[in-house]
Amino acid sequence: MSKSIMIQGAGSNVGKSMLVAGIARACVKRGLSVAPFKPQNMSNNAAVTADGGEIGRAQALQARACGLDPIVDMNPVLLKPETETGAQVIVQGQRLTTLRARDYGKMKSTLMPRVLESFERLKQGRDLVIVEGAGSPAEINLRSGDIANMGFAEAAHVPVVLAGDIDRGGVIAQLVGTHAVLPKSDQSLIKAFLVNKFRGDVALFSDGAKEIATRTGWSDLGTLPWFADAWKLPAEDVLDxxxxxxxxxxxxxxxxxxxxxxxxxxxxxxxxxxxxxxxxxxxxxxxxxxxxxxxxxxxxxxxxxxxxxxxxxxxxxxxxxxxxxxxxxxxxxxxxxxxxxxxxxxxxxxxxxxxxxxxxxxxxxxxxxxxxxxxxxxxxxxxxxxxxxxxxxxxxxxxxxxxxxxxxxxxxxxxxxxxxxxxxxxxxxxxxxxxxxxxxxxxxxxxxxxSYDGQVEATLDALAQHIEAHLDLDMLLSIAK
The missing domain is CATH 3.40.50.880 (Class I glutamine amidotransferase (GATase) domain)
Structure with missing residues (x-):
């Protein structure tokens, strides 16, 4: 029976894409059949899939981490910004329309059936699907009709791990603040948290991690040190x-x-x-x-x-x-x-x-x-x-x-x-x-x-080893359902 777990972030650019890639490669090395999934992505960095569509470049890298060819079901909704207020809407690999942000907000809930359709197909014959959220669930003003974070997790019955970014500061506030603003039904979907991009001795953050666990009731998956070779992997976001x-x-x-x-x-x-x-x-x-x-x-x-x-x-x-x-x-x-x-x-x-x-x-x-x-x-x-x-x-x-x-x-x-x-x-x-x-x-x-491809493969292997060493993957797999 296929299981799923969702990695959401307490903010944008906390490292969700790389976390999914690394966790996926680590699970593959454990002998599991794994696939990546992102319900909705916003990026102009696209990849052409084996089945003739386009998806976010990050999902193509995650597919590679799983030893798979990318297919459109791995990212059923892709938004490609064309102006400050409008984007091209790609659904299951093909251009559907171009909409202003406010119009897409009205439309997105109608895409949930297509998202769930892709998700169910992707699960077939696989041990684990690792889902990546988009932005942050703390943006509760976007919760109505959401297909990218808690809206998807609720509809697909997928447990959530929330990641915070300590490098930008305020990680306790990121994670505890997210818990505070979420409705109780969404709080209950989050089963664990992790802290990403720590520089220095992770033991120095043990009291901080305990404080987060006490204030939220979520399990602590671990604190992940800064991965210095991240730049060797293809970047997804223009900010990178x-x-x-x-x-x-x-x-x-x-x-x-x-x-x-x-x-x-x-x-x-x-x-x-x-x-x-x-x-x-x-x-x-x-x-x-x-x-x-x-x-x-x-x-x-x-x-x-x-x-x-x-x-x-x-x-x-x-x-x-x-x-x-x-x-x-x-x-x-x-x-x-x-x-x-x-x-x-x-x-x-x-x-x-x-x-x-x-x-x-x-x-x-x-x-x-x-x-x-x-x-x-x-x-x-x-x-x-x-x-x-x-x-x-x-x-x-x-x-x-x-x-x-x-x-x-x-x-x-x-x-x-x-x-x-x-x-x-x-x-x-x-x-x-x-x-x-x-x-x-x-x-x-x-x-x-x-070899460039050889270097990417070696970096994915090193990232998987890094994650195995610092995160509790056994706990993560026990949370998945």
Whole structure:
């Protein structure tokens, strides 16, 4: 009989995604068949699934921790923010609609049957499903119609473990305060708590943990020390994107307002000779950049406008005049062209906007989304790479005659005459060790012989060991039902 447990957080970014991944890998190492589940996620960092849909990138990592291919049932509702007040609604892997936040609030309770349907399918034939909450159950103003936290736990009869983040301070208030504001029916769903991200000697917090247990009546699963290698795992939240100082070769990445699928950066961050510098708004692109990488975007036209407002278009012109290299991926590729045509009003009012003009191509945005896992060949090195495509629109023009990737019989991407400016739609290309080495070496970087996938696997194993050492997994499994 399948059992389930839900990890909720006393706040956002307390480490729920990593906790689920680590607990999942630890349980797999104990011989259990495990699957991850997140009823509702909000992220522009999406993964393409084996069954042809899209889910949050964190659930793809959690699936990997379980030794599974990601499928849409692992994250049946995905919200992809397009503006400050609106988001694209993805249900069971496919785009349903785009709604303002207040309209989604009215709609979300109607999605519970789809959420429970996915959850029941996922449970079939598995020993354990580990569920991740979203945000915090303390947001009791959102409790009505909730499908992400206590609303789901109540409907699916899943016991809850509440995680607090001691690194940001006030963890006793986080956990005891959550207990205080919850209605008694929701309090009773929480069976245990844990404290995450402790720096130093965890024994120093024993009195604090006892105080939480006394004031809430919840069992103490343990205090988890800071996991220093967390940065080696793919980041889900845009808040986790940070400059990583490595060696002399510098890749700069302008931080777009609607940056999407930024997992493209993760294999680059892991190269010892490479520094990946995230350029926040208000800062110019550095003069010493070896490569400017323009990442994906959920709202290409608005991010292009912001790119110009920051003056990054002028910086990019100067960079190319100095002989610098540029790579645009997906939305970044579209920005590099001569024009973006949105005659259907997909990203706002219908119209056409000039691109940055570094590639002689034109993008036409279209309603149908391209969503596929893809194997490609780098025409320059002959290396095979696997990635995924997730975009709206087609890009055509003279510079596509210098396409640098082949996908079956189809040419993909574009290059300018010098070959120093390139673009493509393929995400995940740097995860291929051979291609990454060839590409970076061609730009003058020194590269390691490490396997990126191997490093992710080793980090998941280390995280599982870390959790086994500091949390009471036997208690957690006894709570699951």
């Amino acid at each position: 994107i940070a400059t990583r100082k490595g060696g002399r070769f510098k890749i700069v990445v302008p931080k777009l307002g609607r940056i999407a699928n930024f997992d493209d950066l993760d294999p680059l961050v892991n190269e010892p000779d490479v520094t990946v510098e995230i350029i926040e708004p208000g800062r110019p692109l550095p003069l010493d950049a070896d490569l400017v990488l323009i990442p994906g975007s959920k709202s290409t036209i608005s991010d292009l406008a912001e790119f110009r407002r920051q003056g990054w278009d002028i910086d990019l012109q100067a960079h190319t005049r100095r002989g610098g290299h540029v790579l645009g991926i997906c939305g970044g590729y579209q920005m590099l062209g001569r024009e973006i045509c949105d005659d259907n009003g997909i990203e706002g009012n219908p119209g056409r906007v000039p691109g940055l003009g570094h590639l002689d191509v034109v993008t036409k945005l279209e309603p149908k989304k391209t969503l596929s896992r893809t194997e490609a060949i780098d025409r320059n090195s002959g290396e095979t790479l696997q990635g995924y495509e997730i975009h709206l629109g087609r890009t055509e023009g003279p510079d596509t005659a210098r396409a640098w990737l082949s996908i079956g019989e189809r040419a993909e991407g574009a290059s300018n005459e010098t070959g120093r400016v390139r673009g493509c739609y393929l995400h995940g290309l740097f995860s291929a060790d051979g291609f990454r080495r060839q590409y970076l070496t061609g730009l003058g970087a020194r590269v390691s012989d490490a």
